[in-house]
Amino acid sequence: MAQIFPEWTNTLPGKIILSGGILVILVIAGIWYYWSPWYTDVGYQPVQPVPYSHKFHVGELGMDCRYCHTGVEVSPVAMVPPTQTCMNCHAMIKTESEQLAPIRASWESGQPVRWVRINKVPDYAYFDHSAHVSVGVGCESCHGNIADMEVVHLDQPLSMAWCLDCHRNPDPHLRPVEDVTVMGWVAPEDQAERAAAIREALDINPPETCSGCHR
Amino acid sequence: MNTSKPTTASTVLEDAPLVQGGLTFRGITEKISGIVEGRTPSLWWLLFGMALSGTLILVGSIGWLVYEGTGVWGLNNPVGWGWAIVNFVFWVGIGHAGTLISAILFLLRQRWRTAINRFAEAMTIVAVICAGIFPAIHVGRIWIAYYMFPVPNQMDMWPNFRSPLLWDVFAVGTYFTVSFLFWYVGLVPDLATFRDRAKKRIKRIVFGALSLGWRGGNRQWKHYELAYLMLAGLATPLVLSVHSVVSTDFATSLIPGWHTTIFPPYFVAGAIFSGFGMVLTLAIIARRVFRLENLITVDHLEKMNKIILVTGSMVGYAYIMEFFIAWYSGNIYEVFAFINRGFGNYAWAYWIMFLCNVITPQLFWFKKIRRSIPVMFILSIFVNIGMWFERFVITVTSLSRDFLPSSWDYYSPTTWDVLTFVGSFGLFFTLFLLFLRFLPMISMSEVKGVMPEADPHHGHAEGLQDKLEGESA
Numbered sequence: 001m002a003q004i005f006p007e008w009t010n011t012l013p014g015k016i017i018l019s020g021g022i023l024v025i026l027v028i029a030g031i032w033y034y035w036s037p038w039y040t041d042v043g044y045q046p047v048q049p050v051p052y053s054h055k056f057h058v059g060e061l062g063m064d065c066r067y068c069h070t071g072v073e074v075s076p077v078a079m080v081p082p083t084q085t086c087m088n089c090h091a092m093i094k095t096e097s098e099q100l101a102p103i104r105a106s107w108e109s110g111q112p113v114r115w116v117r118i119n120k121v122p123d124y125a126y127f128d129h130s131a132h133v134s135v136g137v138g139c140e141s142c143h144g145n146i147a148d149m150e151v152v153h154l155d156q157p158l159s160m161a162w163c164l165d166c167h168r169n170p171d172p173h174l175r176p177v178e179d180v181t182v183m184g185w186v187a188p189e190d191q192a193e194r195a196a197a198i199r200e201a202l203d204i205n206p207p208e209t210c211s212g213c214h215r
Numbered sequence: 216m217n218t219s220k221p222t223t224a225s226t227v228l229e230d231a232p233l234v235q236g237g238l239t240f241r242g243i244t245e246k247i248s249g250i251v252e253g254r255t256p257s258l259w260w261l262l263f264g265m266a267l268s269g270t271l272i273l274v275g276s277i278g279w280l281v282y283e284g285t286g287v288w289g290l291n292n293p294v295g296w297g298w299a300i301v302n303f304v305f306w307v308g309i310g311h312a313g314t315l316i317s318a319i320l321f322l323l324r325q326r327w328r329t330a331i332n333r334f335a336e337a338m339t340i341v342a343v344i345c346a347g348i349f350p351a352i353h354v355g356r357i358w359i360a361y362y363m364f365p366v367p368n369q370m371d372m373w374p375n376f377r378s379p380l381l382w383d384v385f386a387v388g389t390y391f392t393v394s395f396l397f398w399y400v401g402l403v404p405d406l407a408t409f410r411d412r413a414k415k416r417i418k419r420i421v422f423g424a425l426s427l428g429w430r431g432g433n434r435q436w437k438h439y440e441l442a443y444l445m446l447a448g449l450a451t452p453l454v455l456s457v458h459s460v461v462s463t464d465f466a467t468s469l470i471p472g473w474h475t476t477i478f479p480p481y482f483v484a485g486a487i488f489s490g491f492g493m494v495l496t497l498a499i500i501a502r503r504v505f506r507l508e509n510l511i512t513v514d515h516l517e518k519m520n521k522i523i524l525v526t527g528s529m530v531g532y533a534y535i536m537e538f539f540i541a542w543y544s545g546n547i548y549e550v551f552a553f554i555n556r557g558f559g560n561y562a563w564a565y566w567i568m569f570l571c572n573v574i575t576p577q578l579f580w581f582k583k584i585r586r587s588i589p590v591m592f593i594l595s596i597f598v599n600i601g602m603w604f605e606r607f608v609i610t611v612t613s614l615s616r617d618f619l620p621s622s623w624d625y626y627s628p629t630t631w632d633v634l635t636f637v638g639s640f641g642l643f644f645t646l647f648l649l650f651l652r653f654l655p656m657i658s659m660s661e662v663k664g665v666m667p668e669a670d671p672h673h674g675h676a677e678g679l680q681d682k683l684e685g686e687s688a
Contacts, residue, residue, distance in 0.1 A: 004410070004419050004420060004423040005420075005424075005428075013427065028367065031368075032367045035369075036368075037369060038369070157369070159370060160369070160370035160371055161371035162369075164371045
């Protein structure tokens with residue numbers, strides 16, 4: 001009886017098993033990399049209805065984050081400022097600017113400007129700005145150096161692993177509470193000791209349990 | 216020289232031959248291969264149609280469950296584990312006979328296992344597939360079932376290795392893998408027989424690929440038998456470990472009636488008991504339909520009945536011991552849990568369980584009953600029923616009367632619970648019927664190995680004796 005299979009098939013089962021194993025590893029690694037917010041979300045930079053420049057207002061004029069984002073120290077949400085906040089200055093400065101036309105239109109009609117939200121955690125995750133800002137986690141730690149952004153983009157992935165990184169080891173991100181809004185902050189050389197002192201003083205115990213965030 | 220005396224003694228002590236009806240090596244090959252090579256019987260089509268309908272019911276009810284959520288089941292507040300868990304434990308338990316027969320009986324040199332091991336192993340694999348469905352669907356959001364596996368992800372989600380529910384995933388997964396390998400390795404020589412007998416090219420290619428280049432040479436047999444022995448050694452602890460782990464799903468909790476140290480051995484005994492019950496049910500039907508009475512003889516069935524008697528008695532001992540320990544512990548909650556089990560809201564289920572698992576198998580003390588096929592068929596069905604009820608009693612009675620009397624409730628299944636369970640039988644029989652149709656249901660090579668013709672000295676002894684007698688005369 002003639003052979004059913006040619007000789008090269010002798011090594012085929014081993015090759016199939018080997019490539020199957022490699023394929024499984026590649027699929028897991030691929031999903032881990034390409035489906036993570038690091039890859040899909042970071043850098044998200046939508047066009048806003050008004051070309052507001054954080055770089056100019058914060059970086060050059062030196063405005064504090066809290067001038068506009070008034071809720072950040074006292075409530076879960078930092079709050080997007082109402083048109084009123086813009087008009088505090090722009091009622092008198094650059095009143096004829098073409099770029100500010102939508103702000104004036106909003107001011108006259110009473111319809112808010114539809115800013116596009118960039119930083120968003122899912123509904124099933126509870127996040128409180130005040131709890132973070134009041135213990136010395138800088139705005140910059142999550143939002144990046146806003147003073148350097150002409151148009152704001154998503155700086156961090158906001159994934160659960162990213163949250164947990166800091167909840168498990170907050171020390172690199174702790175700074176004196178009065179410095180939370182400072183942009184371009186550089187950790188001092190003795191950051192470890194300073195962070196330990198802040199943790200001690202403010203009794204910082206970031207929750208790592210499920211119900212810490214999924215309430 | 217006095218050679219006739221030991222021969223006579225061994226003849227008296229010798230068991231009845233395992234293969235009867237004067238079947239030869241060739242006869243066995245023809246018989247087993249003929250089942251697969253012949254035309255598909257219309258009875259097979261009828262049964263397969265029914266089984267496939269059942270599978271569709273399963274697919275449909277799982278689809279509805281996924282779409283609508285676990286609210287379609289009868290679960291309520293204290294009873295958060297219902298039929299899904301009952302069915303899981305039921306099917307895993309049934310899956311225990313295969314490995315026991317193939318591994319432990321192999322290591323114990325129980326040669327009678329050869330007639331039923333292939334069949335029982337296939338049943339094991341199919342039952343474990345049915346079992347695996349239930350924990351996967353009972354999580355509700357089945358698209359995140361991958362949380363149970365340690366794969367890197369952007370959530371830093373990692374399985375909780377302290378949870379027995381996770382041990383389950385690995386225990387059942389390992390069991391399935393090893394059982395499958397064991398079954399497949401055993402199949403290789405028979406698949407090669409099919410390849411060599413195949414007339415169509417496509418069959419030659421398929422069976423040729425599946426038989427992995429088996430030629431049946433001396434060296435191949437040497438390696439093969441060593442591999443088989445090692446797999447048997449690997450599989451043996453699994454027979455004991457899998458259902459022990461399943462039992463820890465219950466035993467590591469604090470619910471009275473679950474939190475008992477007797478659970479692992481009690482579950483293992485129950486699993487073997489239920490597995491043999493199912494093997495017996497299927498074997499009795501198959502040997503009749505395929506006319507295999509000479510291979511699966513009444514002696515084989517009697518031996519299985521003895522195992523059912525032993526394991527059934529162990530299960531009965533556990534039932535009674537649970538009551539004793541509840542009383543002896545002096546813990547009023549424990550006492551309540553067991554009094555409630557026997558005489559409370561689910562007493563009807565308890566006594567069905569007790570009757571089917573403890574009382575009726577005792578009939579196997581009588582040799583006549585052990586060898587009566589109609590009686591043992593009915594008793595094997597009783598075992599299947601009783602063991603399903605055992606899991607129901609364990610899961611539901613303790614939960615429905617938990618620590619907080621204000622939340623006590625009575626659990627009843629919904630139509631969807633019932634349809635899912637019925638559907639799982641559909642899947643079981645679909646896969647099993649496919650096995651019967653396309654693969655050798657009895658291990659030809661192993662059965663031949665236990666026949667007297669396989670003994671290298673077969674035929675020589677008589678010849679030698681004649682010669683010696685001739686010389687002395």
